[in-house]
Amino acid sequence: MNGLHLMAHALASTPVDANTLGGASLAGVPGIRPWPEQRLRMVGEHPADATWCEAWCMDGPLQQGGDNGLRWRGNHDLLYGVIELDEPAARVAERGKHLRERAREAYLRLFALLRSHGTPHLWRVWNYMAGINAQDQGLERYRWFNLGRHDAFSAAGAPTERQVPAASALGWADGPLSIAFLAGRSAPQPLENPRQVSAFHYPQDYGPRPPVFARASLACNGAHELLFISGTASIVGHETVHRGDAVAQCEESARNVLAVLGEANRATRSGTGHRAEALAHRVYVRHVADFPLVRHTLSRCLGGESMTLMQADICRQDLLVEVESVGMARLSP
Numbered sequence: 058m059n060g061l062h063l064m065a066h067a068l069a070s071t072p073v074d075a076n077t078l079g080g081a082s083l084a085g086v087p088g089i090r091p092w093p094e095q096r097l098r099m100v101g102e103h104p105a106d107a108t109w110c111e112a113w114c115m116d117g118p119l120q121q122g123g124d125n126g127l128r129w130r131g132n133h134d135l136l137y138g139v140i141e142l143d144e145p146a147a148r149v150a151e152r153g154k155h156l157r158e159r160a161r162e163a164y165l166r167l168f169a170l171l172r173s174h175g176t177p178h179l180w181r182v183w184n185y186m187a188g189i190n191a192q193d194q195g196l197e198r199y200r201w202f203n204l205g206r207h208d209a210f211s212a213a214g215a216p217t218e219r220q221v222p223a224a225s226a227l228g229w230a231d232g233p234l235s236i237a238f239l240a241g242r243s244a245p246q247p248l249e250n251p252r253q254v255s256a257f258h259y260p261q262d263y264g265p266r267p268p269v270f271a272r273a274s275l276a277c278n279g280a281h282e283l284l285f286i287s288g289t290a291s292i293v294g295h296e297t298v299h300r301g302d303a304v305a306q307c308e309e310s311a312r313n314v315l316a317v318l319g320e321a322n323r324a325t326r327s328g329t330g331h332r333a334e335a336l337a338h339r340v341y342v343r344h345v346a347d348f349p350l351v352r353h354t355l356s357r358c359l360g361g362e363s364m365t366l367m368q369a370d371i372c373r374q375d376l377l378v379e380v381e382s383v384g385m386a387r388l389s390p
């Protein structure tokens with residue numbers, strides 16, 4: 058395979074460093090990878106998950122660079138980067154404002170890099186931050202983050218609705234604001250979910266600025282089409298459903314993933330389309346005790362080629378689980 062492809066569960070097959078654009082790992086050792094690595098400061102389902110990594114691999118020469126918390130690798134068509142910014146120690150009364158500023162700064166640096174590299178189109182973004190559900194000055198930190206992200210998209214002249222990237226936003230107990238991104242020379246096709254209000258049109262009850270993401274994106278690379286399904290939870294319309302019921306939230310999340318998959322298959326340029334069985338899933342679970350039941354329910358409702366579970370805080374207090382997925386299909390000749 059020479060186009061961009063994902064190697065999940067690198068346990069069995071270690072990615073070749075020279076061919077790796079970048080990727081994510083669970084509890085990796087800091088600083089040993091030659092490629093940009095987003096370390097997920099989270100607990101996995103099994104002890105062996107400490108060696109799990111997800112790597113985006115490519116044949117051919119790659120350029121790389123970075124400074125001040127930013128690292129990237131790319132070629133003529135693609136770029137993967139990770140930016141990690143510590144939040145400054147601040148008085149409680151200033152913390153929310155600082156998170157907003159950090160998010161704005163991170164995205165402005167990201168957009169400047171994409172422009173100078175010639176890969177201006179964001180395909181997929183993974184956002185992680187400390188204490189996502191905590192309140193700062195009466196506003197949930199996720200909402201402060203949304204303010205800063207929206208500020209930066211606006212300031213950079215990037216659309217804040219419709220033509221927006223697929224994304225996830227999760228919380229960890231402790232760590233920097235960490236943003237990984239995959240971008241391309243070509244624009245992806247964003248997709249929405251007919252069962253849900255588009256996130257960029259959420260009402261103000263969810264914060265003064267809406268989140269900037271699409272429910273999925275389709276992007277072409279070489280002979281393949283990539284499908285990135287955003288973090289998907291138990292939301293219908295714009296409301297959380299099945300409060301307190303992890304099994305029902307898994308079932309609803311799976312219905313949402315399958316609805317987005319259906320949209321992808323109406324828009325796809327591949328001959329075969331994207332199959333549920335071929336998707337690789339990352340699953341975020343609020344309570345470690347729910348791991349077995351979440352795996353069981355999602356395997357039943359969704360199946361898939363691989364499924365990795367990890368503990369994370371979901372960006373609404375009443376959400377217990379969130380699923381994100383990647384698929385790849387061969388383009389029609």
Ligand code: 3EB
Pocket residue numbers: 184224225226256268269270287288289290292372
């Ligand atoms: C939701 O559907 C759940 O802020 O980037 C999912 C995917 C969610 C991405 C983001 C948030 C984000 O609203 C939360």
